[in-house]
Amino acid sequence: DVKVTQSSRYLVKRTGEKVFLECVQDMDHENMFWYRQDPGLGLRLIYFSYDVKMKEKGDIPEGYSVSREKKERFSLILESASTNQTSMYLCASSWGARNNQPQHFGDGTRLSIL
Amino acid sequence: QKEVEQDPGPLSVPEGAIVSLNCTYSNSAFQYFMWYRQYSRKGPELLMYTYSSGNKEDGRFTAQVDKSSKYISLFIRDSQPSDSATYLCASRLILTGGGNKLTFGTGTQLKVEL
Numbered sequence: 623d624v625k626v627t628q629s630s631r632y633l634v635k636r637t638g639e640k641v642f643l644e645c646v647q648d649m650d651h652e653n654m655f656w657y658r659q660d661p662g663l664g665l666r667l668i669y670f671s672y673d674v675k676m677k678e679k680g681d682i683p684e685g686y687s688v689s690r691e692k693k694e695r696f697s698l699i700l701e702s703a704s705t706n707q708t709s710m711y712l713c714a715s716s717w718g719a720r721n722n723q724p725q726h727f728g729d730g731t732r733l734s735i736l
Numbered sequence: 737q738k739e740v741e742q743d744p745g746p747l748s749v750p751e752g753a754i755v756s757l758n759c760t761y762s763n764s765a766f767q768y769f770m771w772y773r774q775y776s777r778k779g780p781e782l783l784m785y786t787y788s789s790g791n792k793e794d795g796r797f798t799a800q801v802d803k804s805s806k807y808i809s810l811f812i813r814d815s816q817p818s819d820s821a822t823y824l825c826a827s828r829l830i831l832t833g834g835g836n837k838l839t840f841g842t843g844t845q846l847k848v849e850l
Binding site for chain 2: 626631662663664665667672678712714722724725726727728729730
């Protein structure tokens with residue numbers, strides 16, 4: 623079974639803090655993704671990566687950055703957290719060239735920015 | 737207009753009922769279609785994955801795609817309380833750069849009552 627592990631289930635931070643969300647997958651997948659999930663808006667893609675040290679912007683990258691130094695790990699960084707970044711953050715991974723296979727998700731990190 | 741539209745529900749049915757969950761999409765370039773199930777406080781898990789128009793069956797679940805009307809459905813037979821979850825449809829688009837992008841519906845909340 624594919625295992626996508628997000629380091630924290632719940633996180634509370636203050637506005638202006640730099641926040642790191644970590645994601646690790648154990649299936650040697652090439653592709654990794656960060657989404658946020660909000661009521662009424664569904665899942666929205668923030669950033670994705672098809673390979674180590676590679677990153678591409680998704681639909682809502684503003685205020686976020688990512689890092690992929692190792693194949694199994696994909697980090698999402700909130701440079702200066704704001705209250706409108708309070709959300710559920712979901713990491714996903716998939717194998718296959720350029721994401722041509724279904725994505726598998728972690729259980730999410732519920733982030734609150736106070 | 738969202739590219740993938742889904743009625744948010746909630747949908748409440750008695751145990752044993754046949755459930756029909758539906759999505760419409762607007763982009764005729766979408767090629768692959770998926771259904772994910774998401775339990776409360778968990779990440780989405782892949783249920784069904786299909787490419788062509790027609791039906792695909794897996795146990796109590798049947799996914800149906802009608803590309804001519806841009807309509808995708810998930811049928812659940814003999815519904816159980818354990819089927820209570822939010823169901824997300826997703827469509828995949830092949831990008832000009834060769835990558836793939838998933839677009840999700842906002843999810844339909846289903847409750848199966850004893």
